[in-house]
Amino acid sequence: MSYTVSQVASLASVSVRTLHHYDETGLLTPSKRSEAGYRLYNDSDLERLQQVLFFRELGFALDVIAGLMKEPGFDRESALLMQRELLSERASQLHAMIQAIDTALDAQQKGLTMSKEDMFEVFGEFDPAEHEAEVKERWGDSDAYAESTRRTKRYTKQDWLRIKEEGALVVEGLAARMDAGAGTDDTEVQRLVEEHRLQIDRNFYPCSKEMHANLGRMYVADPRFAKTYDDVRPGLAQFLCDAIQINAE
Amino acid sequence: MSYTVSQVASLASVSVRTLHHYDETGLLTPSKRSEAGYRLYNDSDLERLQQVLFFRELGFALDVIAGLMKEPGFDRESALLMQRELLSERASQLHAMIQAIDTALDAQQKGLTMSKEDMFEVFGEFDPAEHEAEVKERWGDSDAYAESTRRTKRYTKQDWLRIKEEGALVVEGLAARMDAGAGTDDTEVQRLVEEHRLQIDRNFYPCSKEMHANLGRMYVADPRFAKTYDDVRPGLAQFLCDAIQINAE
């Protein structure tokens, strides 16, 4: 059974142009063309489209989605599990926003003014404080998070610059090796990954190899983290994650 | 107390460029400028920004947001109530997506294939069938929705074309009057609005003036409906809604 563009379009509530676009960029190329050049999608094409749409809903950029899906380790099941987790995170974010509105309404009726921080807290997309519970859950009962905030409080702007520089160097190096076609077990890649761990250990909190592995998994599971790496080079987050797992063994 | 761009930016987790952009387009103009031309935001500017960000989160286009907020009837409280409703609608949509993932995972593990419709159902943004419960709630206990689906089932493609044409004529006319600066109580506007009601009455379901008023409110409360009108002319959804309320009196 195969479907034409308009059939797929109405099935998935996307425009025909969107399908053309995904074909042009290689994100979703239909498995067949008819004699006349018509795009023909089969069942597995549709499955792939579903994946793409879930990721898109979650706010991933299209090139990042492409990167994720061409990873050798990619399979439908783990992708669905990851999407499930991210969706429920998003749902709780929405709930926080609803609560913020309730607070605002309450303040409005009582004639009070909300603190500026409270007014905008729910819009922050990368404020660790908001996701404290989640982060702790991910990191187990360790005190890494507390330790991190304790240490970082005393850092000056110069410290931040230095830390950022150090980090950029490692990331740059990894991207370069990736460009060169190196695998995740490449010697230089492994050196850089270990350097990555030590940087965290020095600058933020004691970071064992095990915790580093956990962190790596988070880099790909959480689009906010993934973005920082994938912005440098699409697919870098996954690459780093895989390399970390090897280093951790 | 006033805030500079970067202060507001970090408070609300938006970029400085975004604030510039909102200023350029008139969506959020800071109430003051310093001697040197620096933008200075006060408390009510921040409240306005909060509103904008909520609407943005809900998927409204910026010009639509601007249109909403410059309406004479606009106030913070009703806006917050509306945003609350839309957010919880969005939240339940997310829950549906999570359930869809669970179904997909289940099918995957059992080696079954999901029906194509089920695979993509959650992505539809304007499928009335999905929002049946909600729509019914809005429309009271009336059978309007059932009647509508019953009638429309028998329509041929030609019928749809005719109905679309009729509708476009009214919408076009309203947009033209709006361009001409006519108020919502303008004679021609009122004639068109009544024609709008009669079209629904003829083509979809018995539509009293009261129900029409309800419908009008939905046009602005629901971005999926609002878009159909605001795409023709920004602010048209609100204009139509107001005109309908007058016609209904």
Place this chain on the structure above:
DNA sequence: CGTAGACCCTAACGTAACGTGAGGGTCAAG
């Protein structure tokens, strides 16, 4: 007092993810 570094401005081009025609084949029904 002057100068470095963090901020601010306007202006203007770049980008992502499509939307929207233009111009032209394809195909099933009548």
Place this chain on the structure above:
DNA sequence: CTTGACCCTCACGTTACGTTAGGGTCTACG
């Protein structure tokens, strides 16, 4: 054999900003 619904490939338009470029402003420090 034609008409209307679909399909194709360009190719330029749009939204909501991102990103330099070029140049003032402000404050702390030597």
